[in-house]
Amino acid sequence: VSDLTFRSDITLQLDDWMGDDAKVIRMAKASIKKTGGDMEEAARMGFINFLMRERHGVPFEHCAITFYFEVPIFVMRQLAKHRISSISEASGRYVELEPVFYLANSQRPMVQIGKAGAYQFERGTYQQFQGYRFATEATSKRAWAYYRDLLDEGVARELARSVLPVNVYTSGYITVNLRSLMNLLSLRTAEEGAVIQGHPQYEIELLAQEMERVFACRFPLVHTAFLRNGRVAP
Numbered sequence: 001v002s003d004l005t006f007r008s009d010i011t012l013q014l015d016d017w018m019g020d021d022a023k024v025i026r027m028a029k030a031s032i033k034k035t036g037g038d039m040e041e042a043a044r045m046g047f048i049n050f051l052m053r054e055r056h057g058v059p060f061e062h063c064a065i066t067f068y069f070e071v072p073i074f075v076m077r078q079l080a081k082h083r084i085s086s087i088s089e090a091s092g093r094y095v096e097l098e099p100v101f102y103l104a105n106s107q108r109p110m111v112q113i114g115k116a117g118a119y120q121f122e123r124g125t126y127q128q129f130q131g132y133r134f135a136t137e138a139t140s141k142r143a144w145a146y147y148r149d150l151l152d153e154g155v156a157r158e159l160a161r162s163v164l165p166v167n168v169y170t171s172g173y174i175t176v177n178l179r180s181l182m183n184l185l186s187l188r189t190a191e192e193g194a195v196i197q198g199h200p201q202y203e204i205e206l207l208a209q210e211m212e213r214v215f216a217c218r219f220p221l222v223h224t225a226f227l228r229n230g231r232v233a234p
């Protein structure tokens with residue numbers, strides 16, 4: 001099979017967003033019938049930091065970001081666990097899947113040291129990586145050939161897809177409000193300075209890191225307050 005693509009990256013793009021730092025302040029100031037529109041930069045930073053520190057989370061829910069993503073199915077499953085979000089994913093029933101498969105590169109830590117709940121990952125040996133690569137390529141190629149055969153024999157896409165492995169890519173959009181996004185980031189990144197250390201899988205951390213870059217760019221004061229308060233979602 002020559003038409004397979006193997007990727008070791010994920011795609012995450014900003015599609016759309018709603019609100020800005022000022023909107024968070026405006027929603028919070030609703031309680032005293034003010035907007036906060038006259039506040040100086042330092043006062044705005046201080047106020048958002050106060051909201052974050054005291055965990056007044058609702059004002060952050062009025063802002064949201066929509067991301068476009070392309071990820072392997074095993075990452076999609078982790079992403080979909082974040083229930084406070086809206087996800088629209090490509091259908092495997094209505095369209096044929098594409099022969100695009102995840103194959104980690106040799107930089108990806110692949111050996112788990114320690115037990116569940118207290119472990120870390122280290123680089124594998126050359127032999128381990130070659131074994132992983134061979135198995136992944138062989139399985140993906142074989143599975144894709146079966147998928148194509150089943151479609152050619154008239155089997156419905158919705159059933160034929162069940163022969164494909166979880167490293168096949170899917171795509172879609174996810175919209176998350178800022179409060180939920182900060183919860184996601186705290187769980188799916190392992191950054192220094194976090195009050196609670198995250199233990200994300202490498203691949204979803206790549207996704208979360210890209211999300212955080214967009215978040216920091218569009219909501220710089222909220223992001224700064226998130227960092228100052230130990231990456232705890234309000």
Ligand SMILES: Cc1cc2nc3c(=O)[nH]c(=O)nc-3n(C[C@H](O)[C@H](O)[C@H](O)COP(=O)(O)OP(=O)(O)OC[C@H]3O[C@@H](n4cnc5c(N)ncnc54)[C@H](O)[C@@H]3O)c2cc1C
Pocket residue numbers: 081082083084085180183187188198199200201
């Ligand atoms: C390192 C790691 C390992 C994991 N391992 C597993 C695993 O082995 N198996 C597995 O199934 N999942 C696993 N998960 C997923 C995890 O259990 C959560 O489903 C996922 O992280 C989403 O978190 P969340 O519920 O806070 O987010 P969301 O679903 O987005 O919810 C956001 C917040 O809303 C509130 N909320 C949402 N729904 C409810 C509700 N029904 N009742 C009360 N409050 C609610 C909570 O405050 C929650 O924190 C793992 C996650 C991580 C980070």
